């Protein structure tokens with residue numbers, strides 16, 4: 185007969201008192217898990233499957249979800265440690281109102297009334313458009329749908345946009361122009377089938393870690409790899425050809441590669457003839473971009489450009505992948521078009537193992553840009569200025585067409601209008617602009633000018649610290665809903681635990697505000713599932729058509745790829761099969777695009793190029809990951825990457841304190857001397873706030889087509905700061 189578990193008294197009698205201690209939860213503490221919830225990582229657009237472990241109604245760990253086909257149990261450090269934010273002592277548990285220099289608690293009902301009264305007072309005095317709404321792309325499809333509808337029908341403002349405006353809108357704009365649809369052309373299962381992978385402006389290993397595995401699987405089959413980046417990133421170290429481009433010159437480089445491809449006879453004339461328009465104009469343009477003519481501009485020898493073209497021509501199946509490195513530019517849209525021109529001119533799309541994708545950034549970077557929280561868009565990725573689209577959505581919402589406002593300002597333009605006093609009230613959720621918008625000093629000035637600022641967040645972000653009212657939101661694992669991954673695969677996020685304290689889900693908060701605005705009938709829902717049912721119908725017939733997607737189908741198939749117009753449709757993993765594109769004539773468009781210099785130039789005073797981006801252990805503005813101990817241990821502060829040659833010129837040793845200045849501001853940080861960056865360029869990750877914020881240095885220069893900021897090019901000056909009287913000897917390491 186089993187005698188275990190022994191009582192503390194038995195143990196003490198048998199082994200002496202020092203062995204009598206039993207750990208809380210018993211000796212089987214590790215395996216005592218109440219449930220495992222199959223869901224997705226809350227961070228990047230890879231949307232890896234994870235199992236969250238729940239004990240006593242708290243998320244206490246993760247396990248791999250081996251069956252989920254995208255990542256098959258693999259996770260990056262952020263996915264493994266994300267659970268540590270759940271019970272963090274900084275979680276916001278009550279509504280807060282500004283009171284003196286700090287905040288005081290407020291009951292929900294009163295907080296909600298204050299939001300309504302204060303925003304309405306501004307609107308009564310200054311018009312509907314004097315209040316703006318900012319959303320984000322870490323929120324579910326359901327919430328993204330609600331944010332757009334809430335702004336337009338609840339507050340009646342035209343100014344609603346989201347943080348994805350800082351992310352991949354340049355790619356989205358170019359994709360729509362070229363293909364008539366804004367989504368990765370291929371499922372990731374196509375990557376291992378390719379013969380050449382061409383990666384540009386994407387630090388795959390640190391920022392879309394699971395994609396690395398797909399590329400390696402192609403490498404195992406003998407596929408070649410070309411990487412374009414000013415830095416020799418981890419994935420670049422494994423490349424057959426690495427092109428260390430000068431920041432801001434990719435358009436010239438891609439035009440030169442296409443030039444070489446044309447001269448090598450690599451154009452697929454039959455594909456161009458049958459499935460595209462615009463090739464002749466592009467041909468005329470790229471003929472002026474001989475590799476020998478652009479090598480000085482792009483900083484890469486002509487022979488290497490020819491080599492890239494040769495590898496492209498020789499490979500029967502190619503996959504071109506890019507991310508923000510070519511998109512965060514004042515010519516981001518045109519640069520993306522220069523990549524698409526290469527793909528289309530050579531007919532390398534719409535087949536297994538052959539295609540193109542801009543790798544999505546945020547968790548729901550794809551879905552959150554389809555359901556109408558963008559300033560120029562209605563649900564289903566419809567165009568807010570298209571009379572037919574407006575009528576369709578007005579009928580669906582049961583309002584007059586005139587009630588739907590027209591195009592509003594983009595997220596950075598909203599900040600400009602706040603600074604100018606034109607917008608006086610702001611409701612923001614899932615956005616930390618003080619850390620993430622360019623020119624942080626300008627953003628701070630703007631936030632201080634608001635008459636009323638309402639922030640919904642689960643932590644008191646740097647931006648929320650400027651709010652008049654802070655409403656405590658819920659983490660991804662405290663809500664349910666759907667997200668759409670980088671592949672265009674619609675996935676189910678499951679609730680693991682309830683929100684803590686008085687925290688509420690974003691849709692509950694917006695619903696309660698809407699009710700007091702007299703718009704509860706349109707905007708108050710009882711569950712995410714109910715919102716999905718409406719979103720799905722709203723999207724029907726649009727380009728981003730979710731009409732045939734149900735939560736049950738998602739579960740049964742590990743996700744459904746949109747477009748999926750009806751329930752008997754299998755979904756669309758691969759777009760453009762048979763060369764059919766989404767423009768009315770079915771053809772893709774090539775666009776002639778010309779190189780132009782970045783908005784800012786290096787000068788005698790600011791002689792060095794600065795580019796900014798990410799490290800593997802931190803996520804975006806860092807509100808979440810800077811609170812996760814093991815991730816902070818991996819890297820606790822930003823460092824400026826600098827080439828040994830430049831460092832020697834400036835008298836900067838590895839680890840030395842350095843002052844970095846641009847025309848906007850100055851920050852001080854430690855140098856990381858690395859041979860993996862161009863000698864004319866430095867790199868700073870942007871995840872830290874205040875005195876460490878890279879965005880103190882960046883500029884308010886935008887791409888005219890998409891509104892994306894030029895995060896990837898600024899001109900700066902570097903100076904060593906003498907510490908303890910010894911230049912270049914890092915503090916703490918001096919003998």
Ligand SMILES: Nc1nc2c(c(=O)[nH]1)N[C@H]1C(S)=C(S)[C@@H](COP(=O)(O)OP(=O)(O)OC[C@H]3O[C@@H](n4cnc5c(=O)[nH]c(N)nc54)[C@H](O)[C@@H]3O)O[C@H]1N2
Nearest residue numbers: 385386387391431432507508509545546797798800803804
């Ligand atoms: N660890 C981690 N992962 C993330 C995120 C995160 O914050 N942390 N964020 C997610 C989000 S929202 C996004 S948008 C993605 C971003 O993913 P990525 O775009 O891959 O990341 P970035 O670091 O912004 O920039 C990518 C690369 O562009 C290079 N680059 C800079 N300037 C240029 C240029 O002019 N031309 C070219 N060709 N390359 C250039 C940089 O050196 C860098 O290696 O990552 C997602 N994944």
Ligand SMILES: Nc1nc2c(c(=O)[nH]1)N[C@H]1C(S)=C(S)[C@@H](COP(=O)(O)OP(=O)(O)OC[C@H]3O[C@@H](n4cnc5c(=O)[nH]c(N)nc54)[C@H](O)[C@@H]3O)O[C@H]1N2
Nearest residue numbers: 322347351614615616620640645657796804805807870895
């Ligand atoms: N210099 C420089 N700047 C950049 C970039 C760069 O490469 N260089 N990259 C840009 C890019 S690609 C991006 S995507 C942006 C991102 O910039 P942000 O959107 O500002 O970054 P996040 O950290 O995602 O901010 C989201 C905030 O919302 C909260 N939050 C997260 N999920 C939810 C939710 O579900 N509900 C609510 N209510 N709140 C939530 C978080 O706690 C956080 O405070 O930064 C951009 N800024």
Ligand code: SF4
Nearest residue numbers: 225227228232260263
């Ligand atoms: S951060 Fe991205 S790659 Fe890492 S586990 Fe999460 S979804 Fe996967």
Ligand SMILES: [Mo]
Nearest residue numbers: 350351545546
């Ligand atoms: Mo992003």
